[in-house]
Amino acid sequence: MATGGELLVSALRANGVEVVFGIPGTHNLEIYRHLGPGRLRVVTPRHEQGAGYAADGYARVAGRPGVVVTTSGPGLLNAAAAAGQAYSDSVPLLIISPGMPLDHDRGSGLLHEVKDQSAALASVCAQSRRVRTLPEMVRVLAAMFTDFTLGRPRPVHLEIPYDLLARTADITVPPAVRALPAAPSEAAVRAAAATLSEARRPALVVGGGARGAAADVRALAELLGAPTVTTANGKGVLPESHPLSLGAGLHLREVREFLHGADVVLAVGTELAETDSWDEPLRFGGRLIRVDLDADQLHRPFAAHPLAGDAATVLAGLRRAVGNRSATPSLDARSARSAVTAYGARWRPIAEALRAALPEDAVLVNDSAQVCYFGALTGFAVERPGQFLYPTGFGTLGYALPAAIGAGIGAPERPVAVLTGDGGLQFTVNELATAVEAGRPLPVVVVNNGGYGMIRQEMAERGCPPVGVDLHGPDFPALSRAYGGAGAHAASPAELRDAVGKALTTPGPTVIEVPEPLG
Incomplete structure (x- = not known):
């Protein structure tokens, strides 16, 4: 006999899962009870959106599904933006959350109650399933992993009523099944x-x-x-x-x-x-x-x-x-x-300095920032897939830092660096704490243009007054030091190369702030 939480963790192990990104909460404790005994590494970001981006970065470099465990209600909905990005970029994510109990009377005001959280995730995932029995949970989870290998990989959500997680059943967890996709004639x-x-x-x-x-x-x-x-x-x-x-x-x-x-x-x-x-x-x-x-x-x-x-x-x-x-x-x-070759001249010195400083096999994780899509997209040359992570399509902000943490876990043998803007970094800057806990070197290059540069530019092109785009920001290197990391300022390409080189040998994150344009 095993509880729902124990069966869930056993099923994850059977499908090759080694690491879980998530935050413990009242309703998912019966999952967390078994993560340690189940020999799964647990990474705790500071926000569930960060957990989703970290799992995304992990999946892109490891070639395996990233797994997120949230609590119900706000915890799950916090991860929805990351699910939307993974859907847009065809990244395999498994998001697991508890749900309201089996006999839930909707509208009764239970803790974390949502009108229909499974339906909410269905709008940004390939599928969202609420299960009602433990045999169904095991069967649906196996099918989700098979689907990752069979068709276009995209995020899926599994909702398990929180009282079901504590119930017991005598069920054998099936081995992983890998299916071959259909082929043309x-x-x-x-x-x-x-x-x-x-x-x-x-x-x-x-x-x-x-x-x-x-x-x-x-x-x-x-x-x-x-x-x-x-x-x-x-x-x-x-x-x-x-x-x-x-x-x-x-x-x-x-x-x-x-x-x-x-x-x-x-x-x-x-x-x-x-x-x-x-x-x-x-x-x-x-x-x-x-x-x-x-x-x-x-x-x-x-x-x-x-x-x-x-x-x-x-x-x-x-x-x-x-x-x-x-x-x-x-x-x-x-x-x-x-x-x-000529594109993105304003940002190219930053991209070229990063290319010169980073080893050939390094992974550069980008945000939805001008320096990334105007500069690094064409100016940072790579030799193999999975070296350039970027949130296309959905175009979320705040992706780079947590995704880099996940990428470092997915490819521990490869250097990883972050390229972002001051506006985007402030969406998930709290994940510097997670990067400090991870302990591995992580250069975080933040290009400071005083706010949302692309939106400011679009406003000017349309003759709109620049409203809401000029932002007060912190001293980013000092903020990194406050979290327990390192920090530096770089005012030239040579200084940026040297700072990145030093960051590659410094445990934890090193936030390197550079001006735009870089002199």
Whole structure:
């Protein structure tokens, strides 16, 4: 016989979970009772939103689902913004919360009561399930983990009535089941390969859905001689030092014009969304081949060859079907490459200083800040996927610091650094305490422009008075020292390089404040 809390922890262990991010509360104590005996590492951020972002960062670098445990009501709703970001970026998160008891009379005013918290999470998750029995809990949890391997990974929420967590049952926890996603027919793959074989001006667009297919992307790009553009989440799938790489420049006019001139574009693991191209939808002058786990994406925009399936599997099939290609591609990418290299001049010294200071395999975790999407997106070169974490689409603020904490836990052998703005950092600056407890070196570079710089700029462009965008901020290095970390100011690229280098050997976080622009 085992309690619901004990069965839950056993099921997490059976599915390879090693770490849980969350905050204990009155209603989830029957879960916490078993986390230690269940040999699960528990990380306690200072806010449930931070727990969600930390689990997100962990999932992106570890390649495994991040797990969040909250209490009911406000604790769970605090994590909703992180769930929304994970949904947008196709990150596998499992959010577990207690719920009101089985015989709950809605509106009776119980502690943490929410009108319908499962429905609230359903609006930002792929699914939200409230279970009513322990066998159902075990079955649903197993199915959620299987779904992570079967289709497009996105956040899910499991709600367990808090009285069910203390009940007992004699149940065997099933082993993990890994399922293979559906694959396109051989005929569909051969037809797409024939189109690629005939292409004289092929190009690739690669998104985050191709992170597990980096070797296949490189092999196919080289076989076709196809210049390759990535989205922010696909950054590094093709090494950015590779001669065929155009980097993460999908938002640049010259890159969009280059893609319009291609006679065949192969798009892999990307929505081709407005948040990737920024100003306007992508338009293709030639034929489009799309590879995606999510079949719903394959005709947005219309694709001549829609191939639903795992990127690595489909690309391997395309390579075999293309065979030894004899055509010599003639698509000129020089203008697009020059545009990527020249972009973001105001912020480029910061990105280049970080690149010079950090080891080649370091992970840079970004916030939704100008220095990140204008500067580091094109100016910080990476060689493999999972080195550049950025909250696209949903575009939340406050992501970088807690996500970096999670990334450090998910990849303990790799250096991790944070790049953020003064406005964004103040959303989750309390997680400096969590970073101090984690103990590992963490450079936190905060670019201070005195508030919400992008919104200030947009207001000026629209002729709006600058209301609510000029913020008073703390002395960030001093604040870090108050938490038990370290701090420094850097007024030049050389000073920034030196400060980051020192931070990489200093336990805990080092907040390095730099002005914008950096002199």
